[in-house]
Amino acid sequence: MRSVTQNQATGPYRGDFHSDSGYQNRLRRVAFFAMLGTVTADSGTHTGRGDAHPPVSPRTPELVLCAVDEPLATAWTAAVGKLAGRVRVHRGSVLDVVAQAVVSPANSYGWMRGGIDAVYARAFPDVEQSVRSAVLAFHGGELPIGEAVIVPTGEPEPAWLISAPTMREPGEVLPADTVHPYLAARAVFLQWRDGRLDQGPVREFVDTIAMPGLGTGVGGVEPATCARQVAAAWDEVFRHSR
Numbered sequence: 001m002r003s004v005t006q007n008q009a010t011g012p013y014r015g016d017f018h019s020d021s022g023y024q025n026r027l028r029r030v031a032f033f034a035m036l037g038t039v040t041a042d043s044g045t046h047t048g049r050g051d052a053h054p055p056v057s058p059r060t061p062e063l064v065l066c067a068v069d070e071p072l073a074t075a076w077t078a079a080v081g082k083l084a085g086r087v088r089v090h091r092g093s094v095l096d097v098v099a100q101a102v103v104s105p106a107n108s109y110g111w112m113r114g115g116i117d118a119v120y121a122r123a124f125p126d127v128e129q130s131v132r133s134a135v136l137a138f139h140g141g142e143l144p145i146g147e148a149v150i151v152p153t154g155e156p157e158p159a160w161l162i163s164a165p166t167m168r169e170p171g172e173v174l175p176a177d178t179v180h181p182y183l184a185a186r187a188v189f190l191q192w193r194d195g196r197l198d199q200g201p202v203r204e205f206v207d208t209i210a211m212p213g214l215g216t217g218v219g220g221v222e223p224a225t226c227a228r229q230v231a232a233a234w235d236e237v238f239r240h241s242r
Contacts, residue, residue, distance in 0.1 A: 060238045061192050062086040062208040065230070066094040067223075072213050075223035079231040085238060090210070095123060099210040101150070101160040103188055105219075108142045108168045110135045115217040120161060124153040131163045142168075145180055148187035150195060150202060160206060164188045166215040174219040181214040181221055182229035189237035 063086065067073035076089045090097050094116065104117050110132035112121040121128045130151040135143045143149060148164040164184040167174060174180055192209065195202040214230060215221035 059203075060085045061189075061203070061206060062088075063234065064088055064090050064094075064097045064099060064208060064210045065227075066090045066092065066097060066210055066212050068093060072216055072223040072226070075227035078224075079227035083231055083234055085234070087234065093119075094210045094212045095119065097208070097210040099158050099208040100206040101162055101192075101209045102153075102158045103209060103211040103214075104131070104161055104163040105166040105184055105212065105214045106131065106163050107170045107172070108135075108145065108165045109170070110143065110163065111170045113170065116212045120153075124155060124161065126154050127151065127161055131161070134163075146183035146187055148184075148191040148195075150191055150197070158210065160202075162188050162191055162209070164191075164214075166221075167219055171218055174215050174221055176222075176225075178215065178219075178221060178225075179229065180219070181226045182233050184214050185211070185230040185233035186236060189233060193237060 065076040065080065065087065067076055067089065068091075073089060073091050080087050080089055094102050102120065104112065104120055105115075106112055106117050110128065112118060112128040112131065117128075131149065134149040134151050135141060138149060139147065143163065143165055145165050145168060148162055150160050150162045153159060153161050164187040166180045166184045188209065188211070192202050192206060197205060199205060211230070213221075213223065214226050216223055216226050
């Protein structure tokens with residue numbers, strides 16, 4: 001079963017994502033304008049959707065925010081209290097949630113050797129290779145932060161894994177002012193809203209998404225920072241869908 005993503009970096013911006021010069025500054029500009037709701041192809045994030053693939057569903061997915069430690073659970077709970085829509089907190093493993101898709105906050109190259117990604121790789125033996133193959137096929141071997149791919153897990157449930165990198169290199173410690181959790185979460189939500197599988201739109205096959213902390217493990221992102229940015233991404237993508 002082939003994986004399909006609509007979240008592709010194209011045009012003049014792809015080179016910026018794949019060079020070290022200006023990489024972090026461009027990501028911060030992308031997140032800033034996106035939080036204002038003004039990101040367009042001209043402002044630097046053309047993803048191949050645009051007017052060609054407008055959202056056609058007024059609903060949102062059910063988002064289950066998972067935490068195995070109390071600081072993240074507390075941060076998720078505070079964020080959920082400010083969000084509209086089907087969002088709830090699960091204290092425990094992401095794999096304990098009944099969901100059609102789980103989120104992998106991996107690196108840009110699709111390696112799944114540490115943290116929650118290592119848990120996924122053990123649970124779904126072929127998923128790392130599926131992610132790496134999708135990254136190679138659709139993004140030339142490096143998935144920019146702010147983009148996502150969706151691949152089958154090989155299991156009935158969760159049937160899908162959405163890989164949305166929070167770091168470029170494996171094991172990278174993120175700076176305190178990182179915007180990567182926002183960009184990763186936004187990529188996940190856009191993948192649900194606009195993405196397509198061979199069988200049809202992602203949203204027709206995925207009702208519940210289970211999401212762990214984004215960058216809060218190896219990346220060192222503070223739980224409150226992660227929760228705040230995920231909440232901002234949810235509002236950005238779904239504020240007109242409720």
